[in-house]
Amino acid sequence: MLPTTDPAPGPRPRPGPGAPAAEAVVDLDAVRHNTRYLSGLASGAETMVVVKADGYGHGAAAVARAALSAGATRLGVATLEEALALRADGVDAPLLSWLHLPDADFAAAVAAGVELSVSGRVHLAAVLAGARAAGRRVRLHLKADTGLSRNGCPPGEWPALLDDVSQGVADGTCEVVAVWSHLAAADEPGQPAVDSQAARLHAAAALARDRGFAPQLHLCNSAGLMTRPDLHLDVVRPGIAVYGLDPIARPADSPLRPAMTLRGRVALTKTVEAGEGVSYGHEWVAREPRTLALVPLGYADGVPRRLNDGGRMRVRIGGTVRPVAGRVCMDQFVVDCGRPGILPVAIGDPVELFGTGADGGPTAREWADELGTIHYEIVTGVRGRVRRTVTDGRGGVA
Template sequence: MSPVCGLAVAVGPRTTGAPRLTVDLAAVARNTQTLAERASGELMAVVKADGFGHGAVDVARTALAHGATRLGVTSLAEAFALRDAGLVVPVLSWLNPVDADFPAAAVRDVEVAVPSRAHLAAVAAAPGRHRIHLHVDAGMARDGAEPGEWGALCRAARRAEQRGQVEVVGVMGHLGCADDPADGCNARGRTRFAWAVEVARAAGLRPRHRHLAATAATLTDPRAHHTMSRVGAGLVGIDPSGTTALEPAMTLTAPLVQVRRVRAGTAVGYGHVHRTTRATYLGLLPLGYADGLPRVASDRAEVLVRGVRRPLVGRISMDQVVVDLGASGAEAGETVTVFGPGRDGEPTVAEWAAWAGTIEHEVVTGIGARVPRATRAAAHLRSLA
C-alpha cells in the first residue's frame, strides 16, 4: 500500500495502461454510519452480488467496523465465501432452492430464510439445528410465503422447533415501493408484515428479529424498521428514494489507447450512427459492453478528460468506445474518468443509469471481472483490508 492524500491505496498487481475500478471504502464507512444512525434497531449489511460489485468481503468488513452487526446475502455460496474470509458474525442467506446444501449451512453457522413448507421440510430434514427466518410475501408476488400459506408455515415451523430441528429466530419481508415513500403499497406491506408477525406469535413462535426495511425504507420510513434493517445499495452510496446524500464509492477510469485527428463528416463505429460535425480529435478507450458499459447509452454518455466533459460517440462496442476529445485533443496514455462520485465534475453512476434508462444498481453490479480492481481505505481501515 502507498499513502495518497491521507488514504491507503491497495493496487494489487501492476496494471499500467489498463482500465481500473477503484472502491473507496472510506465512503462505505461513512454511508454505513449514516444508515446505522437512521435505523431504529440493528443494521444488517447486505453484500450480495459481490457487495453490489464493490467487493463483498471489503464492504462487509468496513460495514461491520462502522455500525453494522450482521451480514446478509442471497445464496449459500455467497455466505460460505464470507465464512471462508474469516467473518464470524451472523450471516443470513435468503434465496435458495429446496435442494440447497442446508447441512453445510448448519455446519458453517449460516442462518437461512424459509419461504415455504417445502423449504422448511428440506431444512428440518438436514442434520443439525438450523436458525431460520420465516419469509412472508409482503405484497410483491415474488419471494416469500403467500398469506394463504403463512399460517400453515408458522405452525409447521413451531412443530419443527419443538422437535429440535430448527430455531425460528426471525420473520422477514420486503417492501415493493419503498423508493416512493408516498406510495400506498408501502402501508399495505407494513400491514401485512405486522399481521404475519402476529400469526407467528399465535403459533407459539417468538422470533427476536423482525426485518422489513431495505435501504430506502431505512432512510424514509421508521414504521418499517422493526428490530433490524437490511441495507445493501446504501452502503455503496445508492439511495433508491433519492432523499439522502450518500457517497458513491466506485470510480471507473481508463487510459486513452489511441488518439487521432479526423475531418468533419467522419463516420464512427459500427453502423456509422455518428458522424463528426467538425474536425476533431477522437480517442479510444479500452472499455465496452463486455466490461459493463451499457450499450444503450451509446451516443449519450460522457466521460471526463482533462477536467472537461467529453461525449462518447458512436456505438459502444464489446471492448472499446470512442470519445470526442474536441479541438484541444489529448495524449494517448492519459487517464479518463468514466464515472465517479462527481466531486471533480466527472459523470456519476446515477447519470450513467439515466443515459441507459436503468437504475444505479445495474450499472455498479455490471462492471465485468476483467476490469482490475483496487480499494482505497482510510488509514484506520487498513487492518480490515
C-alpha cells in the same frame, strides 16, 4: 445528459506504469461513511448490510468488513454460495441467506452458522434435513409474502408453515430468529402499498407469537430505512445505500458517498478530418477536424451499448467532461476531445466513466437515467476485464 466542460487548470495526475487499462476503484472509507450514516438513522434497530451479488459488484468480503467496523451487526446475502464464500474468507458475523432451491445442500451452511430464510413447507423440510445432517440447530428467518408476490410464504399457507416450524422447534432442529418481508415500493414515498405490507407483516408475526415464538421483525430496505422510521422495527437491511447510491435523492442532494469509480486509460489518440466517420455505422461524423481518444472498455466490460444512442454518453478525460463519439463496441469506445489543440490528451491518460460526481463528473445514476434503468444494474454490471481495486479511502490499497 452531462454537459461538456472546459479543461480543469493545473497538472493532471496520471497512472503509473503497469496501471490497469480498466479498473473499478472501490473506496471502503465511503462504505464506512454510508454505514455509519444509515446505522444512525435506524432508530435503535440492528443494521444488516446486504452484500449479495459480490457486494453489488464492490467485493463482498471487503465491504462486509468495512460495514461491520462502522456499525453494522449483521450481513445478508441471497445464495448459499455467497454465504459460504464469506465464511471461507473469515467473516464470522451473523449472516442470513434467503434465496434457495429446496434441493440445495443446506448442511454445509448450517454447519457454518449461516441463518436461513424459508418461504414454504417444502423449503423448510429441506432446510431441517440439512440441519439434521449437520448435527446443528438451524436459525430461521420466516419470510412472509406481504404483497411483493415474489419470494415469501403466502398468507393462506402461513399457518401450515408455522405448524411445521413448531415441530422443528419441539424436536430441537430449529429456532425462530425473525419474521420478515421485503417492500415493493419504498422508493416511492407515500405509496399506500408500504403501509399495507407493514400491516400484513405484523399479522404474520402475531400468528407466530400465538405459537410461542418471539421473532424479531425486519422489513426495511435502503429506501424504507431512509424514509419510514416507523417501520425500522428490530432490524433494517440497507443494500444499495451502503454503496453510496441513493434510492431517493439525486446525487447532489444525497448524504451518501458513492463507493465505486469506473475508469480506463487512453490507448490511442489521433486527429481526423471533417467528414470522417467514427465507429460502427458511422453514426457520428466529424464536422471539422477533431482529436479522438480510444478507450479500451466496451459492452463486454459492462459499458452498455445503448448508452451512447443519440450521442448521450459522457466521460471525464483530461480534466474535462467530453462526449463519446459513435457506438460503444464490445471492447472499446472513442472520445471526442474537441478541435486539435483544445484538450491536450495523451496515451495513458486516465478516463473516468462514472464515479462520485465531484466537480460535475459522470455518475452511475446518470447512466441509469439515460438507459431508463436503476443504478443497481450499472454497478452490478461491471464485469469482464475490469480489475477491481479496493482502497482504504486515503489512496492506499486495502
